[in-house]
Amino acid sequence: MFGVFFSWLPLKLDVKKWLILLLLLKLSSQSTEPDVEGEALTDLLVALNDSAGRITDWNFNFVSPCFSWSHITCRDGKVISLSLASLGLSGTLSPAITILKFLTSLDIQNNSLRGALPDYLANMTRLQNLNLANNDFSGSVPSTWGELSGLKHLDLSSNDLSGSIPLQLYSVPNFNFSGTRLSCGSSLEQPCVSNSHPQVSTNKGKLEAIITSASCAALVLLLVVAVFAYRYHRHLRKLKQDVFVDVTGEDDYKISLGQLRRFSLREIQLATDNFSESNIIGQGGFGRVYRGVLLDNTKVAVKRLVDYYSPGGEAAFLREVQLISVAVHRNLLRLIGFCTTSSERILVYPFMPNLSVAYRLRDLKPGEKGLDWPTRKRIAFGTAHGLEYLHEHCNPKIIHRDLKAANILLDDDFEAVLGDFGLAKLVDTKMTHVTTQVRGTMGHIAPEYLSTGKSSEKTDVFGYGITLLELVTGQRAIDFSRLEEEEDVLLLDHIKKLQRENRLQDIVDGNLKSYEPNEVETIIQVALLCTQSLPEDRPTMAEVVKMLQGVGLAERWAEWEQLEEVRNREFSLFSHQFRWAYDTTHDQEAIQLSTAR
CATH class of the missing domain: 3.30.200.20 (Phosphorylase Kinase; domain 1)
Structure with missing residues (x-):
């Protein structure tokens, strides 16, 4: 079995790299459905013709869609939303989309998709939002679309469509068929757009009616004008508070x-x-x-x-x-x-003018300012203070669950501002953990959260440790290009190896012109303490803040070194046994092949 699986791998890769690849393959095949959906999405992308190359991370050979693919939203490991608006797509809508059985939202507006509206969309009964506006679809609206009883929003505007519209589609709460040649309009019974927009009453019409009815008595007229002036003043005051309230709902x-x-x-x-x-x-x-x-x-x-x-x-x-x-x-x-x-x-x-830490580390344009060492150190402290506040001073406490360099924003003074709480959870202080669907970014997810779905404030501590490594190295948490250099894919393992070999100069970002070696060592030590495998071994964020200041770090680091020595011995023994099993299996297969010949 080992031989069949590993036969394609370069023999120079060591056991640890094999184990990493096994882990990644395991993550990408935790259920059969995401793999099926991944294949459907790649087929869909081919038909959509992304000639501009806007979508570059839909790769079926890597992690499944729900972990890392862009323009996709998942729930319980199933794709539920595709947002492909304004991407310069010029192809057609493939039947492969029907494999996404749990899709509730499909937005492909503002592209150049062509062909007839596919009748097979009628099979996607979970659809609630369907936006195909501003494309080049032609023909009529399939009558079978009337079976999409769950639709809440339908926009087919600005397409070369003609013919009649299934009457059932007029029951959709929000629809738009304008800019087409479909049979709708003021001369017919049915409109082209939802007609539930609130009508803003005009005071001008009221005033005319009041003046007409009061023409018989000047006193009544004066009283009515006074009442109108009062109401008009209130109306103006409301307009100042909410100038543009004219949208349906x-x-x-x-x-x-x-x-x-x-x-x-x-x-x-x-x-x-x-x-x-x-x-x-x-x-x-x-x-x-x-x-x-x-x-x-x-x-x-x-x-x-x-x-x-x-x-x-x-x-x-x-x-x-x-x-x-x-x-x-x-x-x-x-x-x-x-x-x-x-x-x-x-x-x-x-608006954060300096964008994110990830941008400043890896995506700078020519002439833009990078991050010097004092700024990186200040970001490390600021992020720690923000997390400490969420964990220790909020009631109930808040777990962020997606801590990474891309979610740390920078204000005018390059101060760290922790953002993107879309995956955060409120946690009762009496609970030690929360069990939920795994969310987050690969490489930043704590091992216990990945394997059990249990998250706690120690999940954030792990993510913070990885973020510290990003700050020091400027590298990504996972980088497959390191395989070509026979290095570890995971940044954490890569740094551990360099740290054991005392190669500090190879750890620090090459873009840093100067830095304080002692301060870098402190940051790395705190990072490795935060990323220990067992959550109970990791410090709290309150302890992290103190250790960044040098308080209690020496003692915790000495304990870590002792534990790491034990772990390395155990792993070395396991690697030896694993290598022996692989070599034995490989030799047996070679003998069988030789005999067969």
Whole structure:
């Protein structure tokens, strides 16, 4: 068995690398369904014709879609949302999409997809959001689409469509067939767009009626004008508070969140130039983040949730709003306000001009400023203080669950601001852990969380330790290119090896022109203490803050070195046994092949 599996591997790879590859293969095949969905997505991408090369991480040979693929949202290991808007796609919609049986949201607007609207979409009964607007689809709307009883939002606008519209589709709460040649319009019984927009009553019409009815008596006229003036003043005052409330359902989705500002969709559209692609500054499973400028010239970052129609989308939105509204700290991202309509969930934050730590470490453009050592050290301290606040000073405590360099933002002064609470959890102080579906980013996920689904504040401590290693090295948590150099794929294992060999100069980011070796050693030691396999061995964030200052670090580090020596001996014994089993199996297979010949 070992021989069949390992026969394709370079013989130079050692046992540890084999074990890592086994782990990654295990992660990518925890259930058969995600693999089937991964194959369907790769087929779908071929048919969509991504000629611009916008989607580069849909690779069926690597981790399954729900772990790392972009433009995808999953729930319980199943793909539930695809957000492929404005990607320059010019192909067709493949029948492979029907394999995604749990899909609730499909957004492919603003592309150049062609062909007829596929009737097989009628089989996707879980669909709640279907947006195919601004494409080149032609023909008629399949009558079978009337079977999509779960649809809440349907947008087919601006396509070369003609013919009649299945009457059942008019029961969809929000629909848009405008910009087509479909049989709808004011002369017919059915509209082209949802006609439930609130009508803003005009005071001008009221005034005319009042003046007409009061013409018989000047005194009555004066009284009515006075009443009108009072009402008009109140109307103006309301307009100042909420200038652009004219979106379907906007008043029906208010959330009481204290002093947070409630924006209208029109304000957000104006601020972001109608969600222009040129204003995109970030993207993830939740959707996209846009740069924006409010009417008062305040620069903001607008986070637009794309999977609201999925079962987890609404929960993610409410979770983030709830968490950020109660967690206030200088090293935590402050929420300015939000926007809700029947089809939108949007969060508005202060704009972080220096973007994220990950950007400053690895994605700089020519001429942009990198991170020197004092700044990196300040980021390490700031992030630790933010996490300590979430774990120790919030009641109930908050677990972030997706700590990484990409989620640490930088303000004007390059101070660390911890953001993206979309995966965070509130935890009762009486509970030691929370069992949930595994979420997060590969390479940053604690081993006990990955294997059991149990997360605790020690899960964040592990993620913080990996983030410290990112800060020191500038490298990613997982890097397959290291295999070519016969190095460890996982950054944690790579650093452990270099640390054992006292190769500090090979650990530190080559972009750092100067640094303090003693301070680097302190950061690395804290990182390795935070990333121990057993959660009970890891320090709390309160202890981490002290150790970064040098308090109690020497004692904890001495204990770690003793434990690590024992672990290395055990692993060496296991590797020897593993190598013997492999060699024996390989020799037996060679003998069998020789005999067969």
